[in-house]
Amino acid sequence: MSNRFEGKVALVVGGANADEDRLLGFAGLSALKIARDGGKVVIGDIDDEAGTRSVQKMKSAGLTADYVHMDVTNEDDWQVAVDKTVGLHGRLDIMIMAAGIPDRGETIDSTEVDTWRRVMDVTNLGMFLGTRAVIEPMRRSSGGSIVLISSMMARVVRDGANAYATSRAGMTHFARSAAVQYGADNIRVNTVLPGWTLTPFTANAFDDEWSERLAKRVPLGRVADASDIAGPILFLASDESKYVTGSELLADGGVTAWIGPMD
């Protein structure tokens, strides 16, 4: 434990999986670590059961954490979450936006319009509404850090999952745009691009056999766990990255650096 988040207030969206007795999500673990390192945390999510349980455990451990129900595609929900955070703690310094949904890997010609819209809404409308909602409170706090959780799929594509990959690529440019617009307010905006990570998001797909197959495509030789991704997120959330903005932090174990095995 350190005190690197002492005095900081964080809204962690998509962070419901912060219960160490269960499989952690990486935003969930980031919320837990911010609170352990002296910060005050509000977790926003649609998964009220997981979010409430996580926050109860954090409170029992003496940490400062609260939960708010919010759907990132809903403008009013963002306002409620920001008002709650500022109402409880008087400021807002960090916003992590990790809400995401998969698109089941369809090809373009088999993707339903509703699927396309929903994936785009959760990722791209969500990041826009969230960033817009936190700018003013961050200005009042003399600056802040917005960390948008993207994916290595922002850089590379596979033979499907077009909505997912396209929405993630959009995050990169949005972060650059927001970084330029709000640099003068000392508000930094960056993306983290995780690779294959075992979390509640992937638990159904990543059984042992599939994880072993994926691991062969990873130069570091294994799929990630939540701690592998929380580190980069917390670096960008903290003052350790105080001159970093408009950047992408790739945390994929080397997958996108590699052309693949030569045999």
Ligand SMILES: NC(=O)c1ccc[n+]([C@@H]2O[C@H](COP(=O)([O-])OP(=O)(O)OC[C@H]3O[C@@H](n4cnc5c(N)ncnc54)[C@H](O)[C@@H]3O)[C@@H](O)[C@H]2O)c1
């Ligand atoms: N796990 C991976 O391999 C991987 C790799 C790259 C990127 N990602 C992305 O990272 C992010 C975090 O995922 P994770 O792997 O830590 O899993 P996770 O399941 O812990 O996190 C995703 C969270 O988003 C929440 N959510 C979904 N739709 C929402 C909405 N409309 N409003 C509010 N919350 C909503 C879910 O309830 C869940 O708590 C996701 O955006 C995911 O796409 C995951």
